[in-house]
Amino acid sequence: MLPTTVERDLARWQRRKEARPSEILEAALIEFAEKGFASARMEDVARRAGVTKGTIYLYFENKEAVLKALVRESIGSQISHVIAQAENFPGSASELLRFVLTTIGAFVRTSDRAVLPKIILAEAGNFPDIIRFYREEIIDKGLGLLTSVIRRGVARGEFRDVAPQHAARLCVAPILLAAFWRTTFAPLDSEPYDYQGLIDTHIDVLLRGFAP
Amino acid sequence: MLPTTVERDLARWQRRKEARPSEILEAALIEFAEKGFASARMEDVARRAGVTKGTIYLYFENKEAVLKALVRESIGSQISHVIAQAENFPGSASELLRFVLTTIGAFVRTSDRAVLPKIILAEAGNFPDIIRFYREEIIDKGLGLLTSVIRRGVARGEFRDVAPQHAARLCVAPILLAAFWRTTFAPLDSEPYDYQGLIDTHIDVLLRGFAP
DNA sequence: ACCTGATAACTGAATGGTCAGTTATTAAAA
DNA sequence: TTTTAATAACTGACCATTCAGTTATCAGGT
Numbered sequence: 001m002l003p004t005t006v007e008r009d010l011a012r013w014q015r016r017k018e019a020r021p022s023e024i025l026e027a028a029l030i031e032f033a034e035k036g037f038a039s040a041r042m043e044d045v046a047r048r049a050g051v052t053k054g055t056i057y058l059y060f061e062n063k064e065a066v067l068k069a070l071v072r073e074s075i076g077s078q079i080s081h082v083i084a085q086a087e088n089f090p091g092s093a094s095e096l097l098r099f100v101l102t103t104i105g106a107f108v109r110t111s112d113r114a115v116l117p118k119i120i121l122a123e124a125g126n127f128p129d130i131i132r133f134y135r136e137e138i139i140d141k142g143l144g145l146l147t148s149v150i151r152r153g154v155a156r157g158e159f160r161d162v163a164p165q166h167a168a169r170l171c172v173a174p175i176l177l178a179a180f181w182r183t184t185f186a187p188l189d190s191e192p193y194d195y196q197g198l199i200d201t202h203i204d205v206l207l208r209g210f211a212p
Numbered sequence: 213m214l215p216t217t218v219e220r221d222l223a224r225w226q227r228r229k230e231a232r233p234s235e236i237l238e239a240a241l242i243e244f245a246e247k248g249f250a251s252a253r254m255e256d257v258a259r260r261a262g263v264t265k266g267t268i269y270l271y272f273e274n275k276e277a278v279l280k281a282l283v284r285e286s287i288g289s290q291i292s293h294v295i296a297q298a299e300n301f302p303g304s305a306s307e308l309l310r311f312v313l314t315t316i317g318a319f320v321r322t323s324d325r326a327v328l329p330k331i332i333l334a335e336a337g338n339f340p341d342i343i344r345f346y347r348e349e350i351i352d353k354g355l356g357l358l359t360s361v362i363r364r365g366v367a368r369g370e371f372r373d374v375a376p377q378h379a380a381r382l383c384v385a386p387i388l389l390a391a392f393w394r395t396t397f398a399p400l401d402s403e404p405y406d407y408q409g410l411i412d413t414h415i416d417v418l419l420r421g422f423a424p
Numbered sequence: 425a426c427c428t429g430a431t432a433a434c435t436g437a438a439t440g441g442t443c444a445g446t447t448a449t450t451a452a453a454a
Numbered sequence: 455t456t457t458t459a460a461t462a463a464c465t466g467a468c469c470a471t472t473c474a475g476t477t478a479t480c481a482g483g484t
Contacts, residue, residue, distance in 0.1 A: 177385040428483080435477090436473100445466095451461095
């Protein structure tokens with residue numbers, strides 16, 4: 001049961017300054033997702049990352065800093081990327097909307113980062129600055145993008161006169177819900193839920209609902 | 213600053229066996245909402261309820277039992293009530309759908325229980341049986357109701373042929389999102405968000421999207 | 425009307441376990 | 455040999471839970 005001395009001596013540990021931070025974040029994401037931020041233990045994060053607790057504190061100031069780093073590295077870049085693509089999009093507003101929602105949908109269906117909104121939501125009360133960051137960098141930017149797409153569609157007569165700030169939220173709601181579902185209730189399901197079908201139906205119903 | 217001896221002697225404490233449990237639950241809801249279940253302190257719950265820590269344990273086995281009680285007493289009855297009303301609803305499927313969504317919307321906009329989904333979501337990993345209860349008693353029942361309404365609408369030719377299990381989720385998504393928003397980001401907003409407008413727009417877009 | 429014990433609601437200090445963060449030490453790498 | 459990544463034992467604070475003691479309430483006696 002105990003590791004042999006050979007294994008011990010051969011394995012031991014290596015110095016891998018470059019690789020540690022990302023490995024720690026990867027491990028933290030899994031632990032935070034499983035237990036929630038407050039109940040996740042730094043020792044478990046460390047073990048999963050293949051180091052000991054002390055090592056984490058060489059790279060991160062404290063537990064909160066690990067969560068902050070996760071939020072920063074995970075989502076911010078994605079959003080900017082989508083916004084950039086949307087800016088030089090050639091097609092109509094409907095096509096652009098379809099493209100944006102499909103992209104976000106794919107992210108939510110496949111990325112392990114899709115748990116983050118849930119983790120952040122849960123800790124809202126305890127870390128006001130993380131919430132503010134998330135609100136400004138992710139939500140406001142995302143809603144801003146969608147609002148402008150819809151406003152454009154309305155201006156061009158593609159969409160009827162819906163309130164853009166409400167319509168933008170209608171666009172993301174089912175996708176976000178899918179993210180929560182996948183990271184919370186999916187394990188209880190006997191057969192996997194058809195997220196693709198949900199998102200397709202969503203885009204379909206939405207565009208018809210927006211049509212003049 | 214200190215309470216006068218008179219006040220002290222008059223106040224002290226009273227025996228209020230009947231009132232305690234609900235007062236404790238009320239206090240717990242607020243504390244759990246603010247800090248999250250894991251970070252909420254029983255002592256703070258007690259103080260808010262006007263008792264001391266020990267008293268809570270006269271009425272509840274432990275912290276988890278308080279959360280369980282909250283889930284049971286808060287939402288279950290609401291759902292059954294809506295379902296009962298829906299069952300003998302006279303009008304068309306659209307009218308029924310509008311009625312159901314308006315009712316849920318009103319609950320989410322006004323009730324302090326609207327935080328519960330968030331609290332439960334956050335603790336999913338730690339309390340599998342609470343999640344299972346919530347899943348079976350709230351989600352499955354709620355989705356079941358909406359699915360049957362939509363199926364009826366499709367059968368009667370009021371709605372086009374949308375997939376009922378997806379469409380049902382589209383119905384609740386924006387309302388749930390509103391609940392999360394109200395209990396998380398609303399405090400950051402300078403002016404209050406127009407939930408009523410969101411829900412009205414939602415119902416409007418949705419029914420047009422469902423129309424043949 | 426006024427005691428007076430019995431009962432049960434309630435208190436709050438003590439307990440014990442957990443865990444974030446620290447530090448003295450070890451050993452890989454340069 | 456020196457530097458520093460990494461370890462592992464340690465500390466201290468925090469907090470759920472317990473329980474021995476306190477006090478409101480009430481019934482039955484005087």
